[in-house]
Amino acid sequence: MKLTKLLIATGLSVLSANSVMASNVPHAEPWTAKEWLETKAAMPQGDIDKGKLLAQEGYCYSCHGVGGNNPTQSTPSLAGQNATYTYKMLLDYKSGRFYVDHKSHVMVNVMQYYNEQQMADMAAYFAAQPLPYAEYVEKDVDVDPAIVRLVAKGDTSRMIVPCASCHGAHGEGGMNETPALTGLSPRMFIRQMQKYKDGERHNDVNAGMAQFTKELTDDEIKALADYYAQLKPRGVK
The missing domain is CATH 1.10.760.10 (Cytochrome c-like domain)
Structure with a gap:
């Protein structure tokens, strides 16, 4: 685990220096329904406790907030998120399926150091947290x-x-x-x-x-x- 932490910290340092370019991003074709169904069926059972430890050692909180509840609008909250969705997104970052702009660099790079079991563990941990209720938006507004x-x-x-x-x-x-x-x-x-x-x-x-x-x-x-x-x-x- 210390090695994983070191690799992640190293990856973030590299990214902060802008040395990772889009040309280095892995590339995968969009999901076919068959491929995703097979991948979903093979998704490992996540361990919440292990996922919590991975999230702590991977510095997930530095961007996504404590417990995955980010009080800002800069990055998404992960708390309460569907575990299968989070798992899929982590796979998509690792494979390069989800790379929309330079802001994707960090996650694409970091996910290279995680395997499917670890992704499932983190997804299970964040799914076990309560859904956020944003404090930065006006409440009780009239909705069209x-x-x-x-x-x-x-x-x-x-x-x-x-x-x-x-x-x-x-x-x-x-x-x-x-x-x-x-x-x-x-x-x-x-x-x-x-x-x-x-x-x-x-x-x-x-x-x-x-x-x-x-x-x-x-x-x-x-x-x-x-x-x-x-x-x-x-x-x-």
């Missing part, structure tokens, strides 16, 4: 009924399925690799949705999100970002 309808019912005229059908009625995430959206910072939400819409992010299986985001307006994306940021996790009053 059209956005509530889009979340709950979708828009058949544009072939957009309800957000809640995959991400849960409270944004808590669905089954399998569907992520939780509750408490996600508006800046992070908008950035990732725009990457899907512009065709710069393509690690979604069957290109589902890429298809839906192309039909959304920029105003709708912003409104959805605000909606999920202020949405209370299930059980929070």
